[in-house]
Structures are given as C-alpha cells and as structure tokens.
C-alpha cells in the first residue's frame with residue numbers, strides 16, 4: 182500500500198516536472214538525456230550505473246532535485262540490465278550539503294509536505310533498492326547527504342572531508358528514520374554520540390566507527406567504487422538480495438507504516454517559530470562565513 186502510494190506520488194511528480202526523460206542508447210552505455218543536475222550513465226556490459234549529482238553550488242536536495250533522483254532510481258530499479266548503482270558528485274569537494282534549507286525556511290505549507298514526501302520516497306527507494314548501491318563520497322556530506330550515503334550498501338570516501346548527521350547543530354531534530362539508518366550503519370551507542378552532538382566527522386573518524394567502509398585518495402574514488410562493485414556483483418544475486426531485504430525490511434516498514442504521520446510531524450515541527458528562527462540564524466551564519 183505504502184509502496185503503491187509512493188509510486189503514484191512519483192508518477193504525479195513526473196507529470197509535474199513535465200520533461201522528457203527517455204533513456205538514449207549510446208553503444209554499450211545508456212545516458213539519461215534529461216537534466217543538467219543529474220547524469221545517469223549505464224554500462225550494459227557490466228550492469229553498473231553511475232548517478233552523478235550536479236546541482237551547484239552544493240548539491241542541496243530541493244524538491245525538484247529529489248524528484249529527479251527518484252525518477253532515475255525508479256528507472257534503474259526496473260531496468261533489467263542494471264545490477265548496481267554508484268552514487269557520486271560532479272561538484273568538487275561536495276558530495277551533498279543535505280536538504281535544501283531554503284525549502285524548510287519560511288515555506289509554503291503545501292510545498293513543505295510535498296518536499297518531505299519526496300524525501301521519504303527517495304530514502305525508501307534507495308535504502309530498499311534491489312540493486313547493489315555504493316556511495317563514492319568525493320566531498321563533504323552533512324545531514325541529508327550522509328543519509329544518502331548511509332542508505333547505500335557500501336561507502337568509499339576520500340580524505341579531507343566531513344560526514345555526519347549535524348541536525349541538532351541547526352536546532353532541528355534528525356527524524357527517526359535518519360537515526361534508524363545511522364543505527365543500522367554504526368550501532369546505537371555511536372549513533373547516540375553522533376546525533377545528540379550533531380557531529381561532523383572527518384573521513385578518518387568516520388572510517389574508525391564504520392560510518393565509512395573504505396578511505397581512498399580522491400583520484401582513485403571512481404575506480405575503487407567500480408572495483409568494489411564488481412566484487413559485490415560476483416555474489417549470487419538472489420541470496421544477496423534476500424539477505425539485504427531480511428536486514429532492512431523492519432527498518433523500511435517502520436516508516437512505511439507511518440509515512441503520513443511523519444509528514445504531519447515534520448510540517449508541524451518545521452513551522453514552529455523557534456525552528457524557523459534557528460534555521461534563519463543558521464542560513465545567516467552560512468552567508469557570514471562566506472564573507473569572512
């Protein structure tokens with residue numbers, strides 16, 4: 182039921198975005214022709230797709246950007262040649278700055294709830310994907326950026342960047358399914374430390390607690406992600422998928438059974454004066470930092 186609703190929202194979003202997103206066959210490589218902000222290539226010899234995020238300046242996740250990501254994920258999910266997807270960034274030094282804070286600051290209520298539903302859909306698609314998913318983290322990855330990375334099966338990160346759920350530092354609360362995703366990745370004690378303090382960890386610190394699986398130099402991230410993917414694709418597919426589903430189903434179901442309530446909670450929370458004030462101050466500080 183929840184999956185059907187997610188799909189119908191996705192279809193609706195597709196119409197709203199209203200652009201042609203046909204996949205073009207270019208020899209053995211499929212390339213989406215749709216958008217400047219998202220490039221998806223697929224090598225149908227290996228079955229490996231690469232999704233490259235390219236929404237300057239910081240790959241922040243707006244409603245439209247997440248809609249594009251969801252459409253691409255949905256397509257890859259149904260593409261029978263596709264076996265794995267590597268998610269990376271085309272923007273130097275930034276994987277993703279997380280949710281677009283401007284979506285939550287002084288929002289229009291209808292758009293705010295659509296924004297949150299689209300984020301839920303993105304997580305459900307990615308965390309529940311039948312595909313092997315690898316995050317090639319080639320830049321900073323706060324909050325929603327970390328969520329995208331943690332939703333994958335494996336994380337490779339270059340040194341010199343930060344990753345973490347820093348929500349409390351903005352005066353906002355990481356939603357239960359962000360926390361669940363982190364607990365799934367690093368366990369409850371480390372999650373409690375990271376989430377309460379809103380820690381942004383260096384690549385090395387993240388690797389030490391298992392938030393990142395492998396650290397490789399920036400110029401080797403792409404090749405290492407492909408090599409890692411090849412090793413995952415050698416495992417018998419049904420056995421691997423059933424194992425993934427067994428581990429992830431209870432976490433997915435927790436949100437699936439209370440999606441509407443979660444949207445309502447989020448909207449009520451985000452519209453609070455105190456939260457709006459915190460977000461406003463945080464945005465102001467980001468701008469000040471730029472001038473310094």
Ligand SMILES: CCCCCCCCC/C=C/C(=O)SCCNC(=O)CCNC(=O)[C@H](O)C(C)(C)COP(=O)(O)OP(=O)(O)OC[C@H]1O[C@@H](n2cnc3c(N)ncnc32)[C@H](O)[C@@H]1OP(=O)(O)O
Pocket residue numbers: 238239241275277278279280281282283321323324325326347348351353354355356446447450451464467468470471
């Ligand atoms: C009950 C349930 C409760 C639910 C309660 C609610 C739960 C919500 C969960 C929230 C999840 C999130 O992801 S919240 C988002 C968390 N994200 C962050 O805190 C990241 C903040 N950004 C950064 O730290 C940095 O920008 C970083 C990404 C490292 C890049 O640094 P740089 O020096 O390269 O770039 P900057 O100069 O800082 O930024 C360039 C421009 O991008 C803007 N920018 C940066 N991050 C942005 C962002 N996330 N959204 C919008 N805009 C952003 C800056 O303001 C600048 O805008 P101009 O000045 O106009 O050029």
